[in-house]
Amino acid sequence: MLDDEGFAGQLREWLKTLRKKNASVIFATQSLSDIDGSAIAPAIIESCQTRLLLPNERAIEPQITAIYRRFGLNDRQIEIIARAMPKRDYYCQSRRGNRLFELGLSDVALALCAVSSKTDQAAIARIFAEHGRDGFLAAWLSHRGVGWAAELVPAITSPALTSPALTNKEKSP
Known part of the structure; x- marks a missing residue:
């Protein structure tokens, strides 16, 4: 460029x-x-x-x-x-x-930000194919050895947290 x-x-x-x-x-x-x-x-x-x-x-x-x-x-x-x-x-x-x-990245941050090798890319493709978009994050974190963080994924991806406008519309008559 x-x-x-x-x-x-x-x-x-x-x-x-x-x-x-x-x-x-x-x-x-x-x-x-x-x-x-x-x-x-x-x-x-x-x-x-x-x-x-x-x-x-x-x-x-x-x-x-x-x-x-x-x-x-x-x-x-x-x-x-x-x-x-x-x-x-x-x-x-x-x-x-x-x-x-x-930079002092945590194990979770490294699992998400420091994965660029061909082996990592192949694992990403495999896990995405097996678990799909919705299940990828938890499966990937488990694969990278931070299963404790994977257990938190449902709580941080619930519609109530990720889409407050949608939740409010659902409650409206």
Whole structure:
């Protein structure tokens, strides 16, 4: 998308004007090289002053290190990113300072947010096929070892909690 001249021009304009309106432009990419290789990279690097970087064991490889340096990281910061634990650690780079931190997700949050492997995707498809839309959440939580949370699903998905307007209409004459 960053290679599209029309989109890049619009993005450049947003980066210049939206901050004045107290708005944010948020990027998510699998690789910094997606940004680094684009014509708009200087504007993005200059305007997006807070960055959350994920662990990357390849960060210490010379070609990858060069990309991180262009984003303003020094050798120590790059080493921290290379040694950080995937799906646990995050590195924040900002004007106020830099820091490695853990998001601290619970087992339930990890069961719902940290499932991207091919094995996980196959299990999701299988459980969805077996239990359908309505039964998926409880079955998935049980599969991920948080059965206690699965037991709470009926209480949090009851129509009284999820659709108060519908419940009120049912009570009206």
